[in-house]
Amino acid sequence: MTGKLEGRKAVITGAGSGMGRAIAVRFAAEGAAVAALDLDRAAAEATASTIAQAGGSAHAVQVDVSNGASVGAAIAQSVSALGGIDVLANIAGILDGYAPILDTSEELWDRILGVDLKGVFLVTKAALPAMLEGGGGTIVNMASIAGFVARGGGVAYTSAKHGVIGLTKQMAADYGLQGVRVNAICPGAVETAMTKRILEEGELAVIESINAVPAGRHAQPEEIANLALFLANDESSFVHGAAYVIDGGWTVV
Template sequence: MVGDFKGKVVLVTGGASGIGRAIVERLAARGATLVIADILRKEGEKAAAAAREQGVDARFLPLDVREPDEVRDLVQAIVEAHGQLDCAVNNAGVEHGLQALADVGDEDWDRIQEINLRGVWLCLKHELPQMVRQGRGSIVNLASVAGLVGAPLLGPYAASKHGVVGLTRTAALEYGRMGVRVNAVCPSTIRTEMFQRSLTGRPDLAEKLVRNSPMRRLGEPGEVAEAVIWLCSDAASFVNGHQLAVDGGMTAQ
């Protein structure tokens, strides 16, 4: 098991469900002090309670990553409570239905960019200065293989995730000399609630995705979580500005 996070304060946005919840569970097992931020209050409180059962300090704070004041206040609250922010996992994001690019509505486009891309930027905007003041820190942004290659029928999502990769690379170049590492994890199809929602009206899609995967299966949230935790950990101390594909070989084809 990679990494001892005892004494480290870690923020996980979108930590109430899916990949975020798996990250929270595995960080708790490694002794991290956790702040779980999400728009889903009930699920977020459950995630924090489950983490505390593992013997760690964990709290839930409500967050809508579209709201600048909420993001600013979240980081301030973490620093006031703990005096530091060692790692941040910017995981909050949403999906959309399958549509050809010319058929995407303006509202759908704006919603995806606002949450998936602008939300990551707002988190970086407030996490980075704190880590610079400390002289250390690690940030992992959740992108996607749709941020590395084209994604037919997922134009808004692909655009947002390419943007996350661009923000990651830029932040790594700007802040690496100040002791802050910024990396991205790029999952392919992972068995989460978000993935299940994407199957609406397409019962054949899961089988097709499995058939096209080099490993002939979907990924599991815990497999993505382990990659995130490695990038957060001191074991990845010279990894900066990287986009780690967790895709079963999809982008190798």
Template sequence: MSNVAIITGAGSGLGQSTAVRLAQEGISIAVVDVNEQGGNETVELVKKHNVDAIFIKADVSKKEDVKHYVDQTLEHFGKIDYFFNNAGISGSGKYFLDTSIEEIDKIVGINLMGALYGVHYVAKAMLENGGGSIVNTASSAGVIGQDSVVTYSATKHGIVGLTKSMVAEYAKDGLRVNAIAPGPTETPMVKEFYEANPKMKENATGGIPQKRLGTPEEVAELVTFLLTSKAEYINGEVIRIDGGFTNTK
């Protein structure tokens, strides 16, 4: 029986690229997203690689939806080997004191609470089956401070704490938990934004030692490495994938 991965935020960007990359390894995918159209598109892309895939509509900020996507995956596939805990939003980019409390709640609800709920339910199911491997999506803003993203940065630093502390409790039981910290990556959304604002792209790439944005495929390659047995002795790590950006700050 093939290995099974749950990916949240799999209807677009890093989640979709990783779904396709894992499918190339013969891994079956539970595609989780609030966006039905994107989720179904990912299922079609994954199935081209002759592996099984299902779409589960869920809002990760709602604990009952999170329990539902875990239950549905277990019902359909019988187990969970890998979890890419990735759904997230960036917010408006306003300075913190200009950001509404409602926006703060929303970002924390999706990025941090969604990730905590996900690990809570998924890790339980994994441990009942002897263990598993989780990759949480942090960000450059999860390892350094940056303006215009205070709430986002707080949630992504939270992801780093979640990653390291889970390992302290459950590595001995067969759980691996790592995080990725991507810099600006050319997902469709970011690409569209920069096409409309070429000056901002120039500013962003100017601060990156490699002078270009990352690609979703590069991130998918890293996630695949970390999730699978190729990284069996890597645990509690936060791997930066940012062309040198945060290391030169």
């Protein structure tokens, strides 16, 4: 590791598993003090423990990103523990089982949009004052190829991820001159416990399209963490409002 985030204070949501955990571990290995946020307190603590065992600095914080009061308390706790925020990674997200609109209940719609889009809004709004007070920073939002194309999820997930990309661009325009860079990551299929469950239950056509990507495989969470690290550190200093596709070639075929 090269210390690309040495001395930075990073808040990562969804840090208890999958891509969020991989990003938290990688950021800590690159020198960041990490606040690992997750709905599952035990999972957040497990991530923090993994980081500590490797010699890094981490604090576990429980949060429901879809709830404003919970987010406010979690960000306040993170700022207190870290002494500020330089990097925010909005990684928390849930899937909708590729449900089309006629199979999408109002409850499912609200749940997906609440976590995947409203969660990014709430966490960023809560964290941004601390970032601005510290002179700026970087925000990395987890979008998806479903933010560009159909069949990367169901109607709720696809709508949410389109929204995340729009939110990313607007925030980049609003706060770039104040020292805050905002960008998004748009993965294809990533091998996590959550996506494995969806693939096991998904339509054959969807599964076949995922397996037919030019890369010939799914991404590993650590590969997504590599891109998150680039967007979080100064190597990407001229990157503002971008939505980076990392999909093994899914969207080119």
